[in-house]
Amino acid sequence: MEPIEENLKQAMNRVDPPDGFVARVMARVDAQSPAASKSFSRPASPWLAWWKHLMPHPVPAAAMVLMILVALGVGVEHWRRPTLPPLSEHERMVGEKARAQMVLALKITGAQLSRMQQLLSHPSNGRVADNQINQTGSGH
Amino acid sequence: METELLAAEPPAALLERATKGNAEAFAELVRQHQRMVFSIAWHFFHDATHAEDLAQDVFLQLFQSLREIRSESHLVFWLRQVATRKCIDHARRLQRQGEPPLDLEAAALITAEAPPADRGEVEELRRLVAGLPAKFRAVVTLRYQEDMPPSEVARVLGCPINSVKSRLQRALALLRQRMKPLGGTDGPPDHDAGAGDE
Numbered sequence: 245m246e247p248i249e250e251n252l253k254q255a256m257n258r259v260d261p262p263d264g265f266v267a268r269v270m271a272r273v274d275a276q277s278p279a280a281s282k283s284f285s286r287p288a289s290p291w292l293a294w295w296k297h298l299m300p301h302p303v304p305a306a307a308m309v310l311m312i313l314v315a316l317g318v319g320v321e322h323w324r325r326p327t328l329p330p331l332s333e334h335e336r337m338v339g340e341k342a343r344a345q346m347v348l349a350l351k352i353t354g355a356q357l358s359r360m361q362q363l364l365s366h367p368s369n370g371r372v373a374d375n376q377i378n379q380t381g382s383g384h
Numbered sequence: 385m386e387t388e389l390l391a392a393e394p395p396a397a398l399l400e401r402a403t404k405g406n407a408e409a410f411a412e413l414v415r416q417h418q419r420m421v422f423s424i425a426w427h428f429f430h431d432a433t434h435a436e437d438l439a440q441d442v443f444l445q446l447f448q449s450l451r452e453i454r455s456e457s458h459l460v461f462w463l464r465q466v467a468t469r470k471c472i473d474h475a476r477r478l479q480r481q482g483e484p485p486l487d488l489e490a491a492a493l494i495t496a497e498a499p500p501a502d503r504g505e506v507e508e509l510r511r512l513v514a515g516l517p518a519k520f521r522a523v524v525t526l527r528y529q530e531d532m533p534p535s536e537v538a539r540v541l542g543c544p545i546n547s548v549k550s551r552l553q554r555a556l557a558l559l560r561q562r563m564k565p566l567g568g569t570d571g572p573p574d575h576d577a578g579a580g581d582e
Contacts, residue, residue: 248560249528255509256529261422261436266414268436269443270407276444 391416395456403450410450414443417460420530421467427525428471430514438474442467464530465540468522475518512562520555523548 245253331339391412393401401409421442425435445466446453453459513524526537534552538545 246556248556248563251505251509252513252524252528252559253531255506256423256427256513256525258419258423258529259426261418261439262432265418265422265436265439266411269414269418269440270411272440272444273410273447 417463421463424467424525428521438470472518512559520551523551524555
């Protein structure tokens with residue numbers, strides 16, 4: 245080792261911090277997180293200790309909890325939703341026909357509503373509109 | 385009495401108790417390592433105020449990171465690494481702010497422990513180290529204060545060993561050059577600042 249390195253080793257020896265350093269550090273620890281400093285002296289819950297003993301590592305513990313939750317969710321959903329039997333061809337055709345009739349009824353109703361709106365928006369044709377309404381109301 | 389008991393406790397047990405939340409155990413950890421951490425910061429800045437602030441920050445961060453510490457040796461490694469990184473970051477911040485780097489009065493109080501005949505040269509060397517670029521200061525402090533081989537210094541700093549050796553060589557060259565007018569150490573050009581390692 246060269247002389248300058250020897251001198252450096254001598255010059256850069258460890259030195260003591262000013263008195264009270266530890267107390268000041270602990271004061272900052274307490275000031276920063278009072279909850280954490282309280283937990284310093286509070287004993288851990290026995291259940292938490294048991295869990296931590298069973299699952300020392302957080303990643304597999306989290307994975308297991310997730311799997312349990314997914315399994316529970318699937319089970320609840322399966323129990324809640326009843327299983328429906330598949331439709332027969334006849335039932336399917338009846339359903340299609342009913343759907344077509346409903347669409348036609350909605351179209352007719354829509355047309356009638358549109359006509360009434362036109363009549364109401366032209367008050368000068370009020371009598372004619374009344375007659376037409378009467379006819380519409382009694383028509384069929 | 386209690387402090388003596390804590391000081392005599394095996395490091396692994398002390399660390400475990402501190403991790404579980406024992407305040408006395410954590411305070412004992414601080415007590416055992418305060419000298420090392422404070423010295424790294426002090427030699428970096430040659431300023432007691434900066435050094436204490438940084439050292440406190442290091443232990444505050446340790447308190448928050450206790451669960452990551454696996455052993456006593458890991459604790460020492462962690463403290464050195466965090467202390468050095470904080471010093472480098474703080475030095476850069478000071479440089480950006482344009483603050484004067486040295487507090488010579490405070491430095492003189494701490495230098496008082498050196499033998500009277502050596503105080504001048506020792507003090508001058510410390511002052512010169514504190515005036516080096518931050519990355520050079522880091523390698524010099526870890527190498528000569530902590531007596532770490534360049535391979536360990538590289539591990540702490542997270543850089544290649546060749547970078548550490550290069551920085552050491554350049555740091556020593558700078559120190560030699562700056563100490564010449566004082567009649568200080570003027571050895572032959574350094575060819576291997578990593579002597580004694582690997």
